[in-house]
Amino acid sequence: MPTIADGCYVADSARLVGDLHLGNDSSVWHMVAARGDVNHIRIGQRTNVQDGTILHVTRRSESNPGGFPLIIGDDVTIGHKCMLHGCTLGNRILVGMGAIIMDGVVVEDDVFIGAGTLVPPNKILESGYLYVGNPMQKKRPLKDSERAFLTQSAINYVELKNDYLEEGQR
Ligand SMILES: CC(C)(COP(=O)(O)OP(=O)(O)OC[C@H]1O[C@@H](n2cnc3c(N)ncnc32)[C@H](O)[C@@H]1OP(=O)(O)O)[C@@H](O)C(=O)NCCC(=O)NCCS
Numbered sequence: 208m209p210t211i212a213d214g215c216y217v218a219d220s221a222r223l224v225g226d227l228h229l230g231n232d233s234s235v236w237h238m239v240a241a242r243g244d245v246n247h248i249r250i251g252q253r254t255n256v257q258d259g260t261i262l263h264v265t266r267r268s269e270s271n272p273g274g275f276p277l278i279i280g281d282d283v284t285i286g287h288k289c290m291l292h293g294c295t296l297g298n299r300i301l302v303g304m305g306a307i308i309m310d311g312v313v314v315e316d317d318v319f320i321g322a323g324t325l326v327p328p329n330k331i332l333e334s335g336y337l338y339v340g341n342p343m344q345k346k347r348p349l350k351d352s353e354r355a356f357l358t359q360s361a362i363n364y365v366e367l368k369n370d371y372l373e374e375g376q377r
Contacts, residue, residue, distance in 0.1 A: 219377040234368035246274045251281035255364035259288040265310050275310040282361035285308035299357040319353055
């Protein structure tokens with residue numbers, strides 16, 4: 208069964224299943240489906256998973272003994288309607304709306320992934336860069352304002368989920 212740490216907000220319409228842990232002060236918004244059934248999902252602290260996003264994993268097999276769990280770090284913003292499958296995300300990352308991130312991908316800390324980006328399997332996204340496109344391309348180094356926004360976006364969502372919790376919004 209999922210375990211949910213203190214201070215989290217999980218919308219009523221979100222569905223969390225299986226071996227999943229949600230860290231302190233994180234939020235999972237409307238219509239999210241997160242299925243830790245054939246491997247585990249770990250979500251860090253102050254991370255937000257926005258509406259309509261799907262999170263899933265890949266099972267262990269002879270050719271891939273660990274399978275592909277889904278690991279998401281702290282202060283990560285996952286925009287609306289993203290698909291994250293069996294990948295590993297560090298800290299302070301923004302995944303733009305509608306992005307697709309596939310098995311075995313590793314996203315290092317402080318990365319901005321543009322809306323609609325497709326990240327093919329097993330790619331490594333280097334810290335401090337903007338990636339956009341289908342398939343993704345390393346576009347340019349992040350501006351200082353964008354680096355700051357990675358943290359600010361997480362703060363904004365902690366405040367928003369606190370409002371929802373205080374007002375009893377589901
Ligand atoms: C990636 C993003 C930050 C780009 O911002 P920007 O300031 O316009 O970036 P730039 O001006 O440096 O654009 C760089 C180039 O990438 C292109 N580009 C911008 N966003 C793009 C995207 N999502 N996919 C493909 N190309 C994109 C621009 O057209 C530009 O192309 P050009 O060099 O040929 O003119 C922004 O478009 C984006 O996708 N934000 C995500 C927002 C989001 O989903 N938030 C989460 C929900 S709250």
